[in-house]
Amino acid sequence: MAGPEKRPIVTVDTVLFTLRDGALATLLQPRAKPPHAGRLALVGGYVRPDQDSGTLAAATRILAEKTGLTGLFLEQLMSFAGPDRDPRGWSLSVAHYALVPEAALARAAPDIAVLTVGEVPPLPFDHDAILAAALARLRGKSAWSTLPAFLLPETFTLPMLKSVYETVMGEPLNDSAFRRKINELRIIEELPDARSPATAERRRPAQLYRLSQRALVAFDRVI
Amino acid sequence: MAGPEKRPIVTVDTVLFTLRDGALATLLQPRAKPPHAGRLALVGGYVRPDQDSGTLAAATRILAEKTGLTGLFLEQLMSFAGPDRDPRGWSLSVAHYALVPEAALARAAPDIAVLTVGEVPPLPFDHDAILAAALARLRGKSAWSTLPAFLLPETFTLPMLKSVYETVMGEPLNDSAFRRKINELRIIEELPDARSPATAERRRPAQLYRLSQRALVAFDRVI
Numbered sequence: 001m002a003g004p005e006k007r008p009i010v011t012v013d014t015v016l017f018t019l020r021d022g023a024l025a026t027l028l029q030p031r032a033k034p035p036h037a038g039r040l041a042l043v044g045g046y047v048r049p050d051q052d053s054g055t056l057a058a059a060t061r062i063l064a065e066k067t068g069l070t071g072l073f074l075e076q077l078m079s080f081a082g083p084d085r086d087p088r089g090w091s092l093s094v095a096h097y098a099l100v101p102e103a104a105l106a107r108a109a110p111d112i113a114v115l116t117v118g119e120v121p122p123l124p125f126d127h128d129a130i131l132a133a134a135l136a137r138l139r140g141k142s143a144w145s146t147l148p149a150f151l152l153p154e155t156f157t158l159p160m161l162k163s164v165y166e167t168v169m170g171e172p173l174n175d176s177a178f179r180r181k182i183n184e185l186r187i188i189e190e191l192p193d194a195r196s197p198a199t200a201e202r203r204r205p206a207q208l209y210r211l212s213q214r215a216l217v218a219f220d221r222v223i
Numbered sequence: 224m225a226g227p228e229k230r231p232i233v234t235v236d237t238v239l240f241t242l243r244d245g246a247l248a249t250l251l252q253p254r255a256k257p258p259h260a261g262r263l264a265l266v267g268g269y270v271r272p273d274q275d276s277g278t279l280a281a282a283t284r285i286l287a288e289k290t291g292l293t294g295l296f297l298e299q300l301m302s303f304a305g306p307d308r309d310p311r312g313w314s315l316s317v318a319h320y321a322l323v324p325e326a327a328l329a330r331a332a333p334d335i336a337v338l339t340v341g342e343v344p345p346l347p348f349d350h351d352a353i354l355a356a357a358l359a360r361l362r363g364k365s366a367w368s369t370l371p372a373f374l375l376p377e378t379f380t381l382p383m384l385k386s387v388y389e390t391v392m393g394e395p396l397n398d399s400a401f402r403r404k405i406n407e408l409r410i411i412e413e414l415p416d417a418r419s420p421a422t423a424e425r426r427r428p429a430q431l432y433r434l435s436q437r438a439l440v441a442f443d444r445v446i
Contacts, residue, residue: 005286006271007231008230008272049313055304079299081317083272083276090272094302
């Protein structure tokens with residue numbers, strides 16, 4: 001078998017998505033140590049066989065340690081590996097992506113930068129490729145699932161739900177078709193007697209909803 | 224940084240799909256060495272940083288070495304990792320899946336077993352979970368792409384194309400809807416003057432097709 005000295009470096013990296021002023025954004029953190037110390041990058045670190053039960057556990061631990069963020073939707077994306085992606089040697093990173101509700105941002109470490117996906121500067125290592133793959137996965141899965149709803153607070157209005165799908169997919173949606181589909185799929189439920197506060201644009205308070213039990217596993221075409 | 228002695232074992236494993244008598248089947252190989260020597264398992268091995276430019280390259284090299292199979296559609300599935308999946312220690316396997324046209328089977332190593340996906344015995348390590356994930360990925364992607372066509376020979380008839388989609392997805396398809404969609408998407412092209420031999424069931428030879436250039440990248444809903 002391959003002795004330990006011949007084994008690749010194994011890390012995890014996580015692409016963090018959130019909403020910022022109605023735009024899809026990503027969370028980056030300046031690197032604390034070389035290589036690329038001080039540069040904004042994905043949040044990542046070494047897999048620790050003495051501590052981690054798997055790579056999802058490693059990503060969860062590192063996110064908590066470095067950003068303070070916990071309880072997120074977090075999923076494996078894919079692995080990136082090779083001799084040239086990290087100056088420390090042949091390395092493999094199991095990339096993940098996570099969805100951060102806007103409310104959770106307040107708990108994030110103060111050095112976290114929130115940048116809309118269109119204004120991200122060139123990133124070190126192969127983090128540009130990882131971010132691009134995560135964005136493609138998020139958009140590919142979003143049309144088919146309740147994934148974008150994990151960016152919303154626990155209770156939301158129908159316009160908020162439609163808006164988050166539009167933001168993630170990057171295109172406007174037909175209002176009545178969207179509402180009809182959401183009703184058909186029974187992925188949200190009304191909060192009885194709960195209404196959003198009236199706003200300047202909308203004098204009548206709107207019905208509040210939350211995701212139904214079914215939504216947590218729903219994988220039907222939504223949009 | 225984590226010293227080499229703390230690094231996980233890194234392997235690749237590949238789920239090989241093929242067609243056998245019109246059923247979706249998988250290729251397994253008896254393990255040459257412990258652990259689980261002699262048991263049928265997925266084809267895999269160690270990533271070798273001194274030889275491999277990445278994990279896809281490692282999977283390609285190991286498939287060629289152990290099975291003789293080359294030139295397959297081969298894609299990363301996802302990684303499986305943890306302390307308990309391999310008795311040799313904390314390990315990470317980057318799982319892949321590949322599609323083997325029936326004609327290529329003749330080139331495969333003689334100890335390869337071809338079993339329909341319904342008759343696979345319990346596999347060692349976490350190979351049952353890897354096989355299940357690969358099957359879900361294959362079916363999920365097939366409806367949206369020309370993926371099943373990579374199980375066909377280079378030239379095929381329309382009924383052969385429809386049949387391979389039905390076999391992979393495990394459900395019958397509407398004939399005229401399928402033909403209309405295939406025509407719309409322009410993913411196949413007629414081979415001028417090429418006809419399949421007449422058979423007992425079909426006296427009139429059928430038009431032969433091949434995948435068009437567009438099919439190699441097409442990712443539209445097919446079925």
